[in-house]
Amino acid sequence: MASIKVHVKKDDMVKIIAGKERGKTGKVLRVFPAKGRVVVENLNVVKRHTRPNQLNPEGGIVEKEAAISMSNVMLICGSCNEATRTGVKTLEDGSKTRYCKKCNASVDK
Numbered sequence: 001m002a003s004i005k006v007h008v009k010k011d012d013m014v015k016i017i018a019g020k021e022r023g024k025t026g027k028v029l030r031v032f033p034a035k036g037r038v039v040v041e042n043l044n045v046v047k048r049h050t051r052p053n054q055l056n057p058e059g060g061i062v063e064k065e066a067a068i069s070m071s072n073v074m075l076i077c078g079s080c081n082e083a084t085r086t087g088v089k090t091l092e093d094g095s096k097t098r099y100c101k102k103c104n105a106s107v108d109k
Helices: none
Strands: 013-016 025-032 037-040 045-050 060-065 067-069 073-076 086-090 096-100
Touching (some): 013 037
Antiparallel strands (some): 013 073, 025 037, 045 060, 086 096
């Protein structure tokens, strides 16, 4: 599978724009660029049946977050507090930064 352009990073706040969790927001926990997927905190929770092991001696049913396609999330801008598209600017010192296309403010901290 071809890798997808990564527009979100770990610890970004994102809004889900498609699927059963549409309209909800959360923080990105993990990014899988090769698969084009992200894991968002407390969203897309699935139940896994686990066998007993040392960490979980009883085993049983464990709830955990599953990955969501990166195309189904939009970054939330810190200054205008809306889900927005992002672009990449090259600064004077040669470093790159992401910016909000609505308010033109930098998204990176």
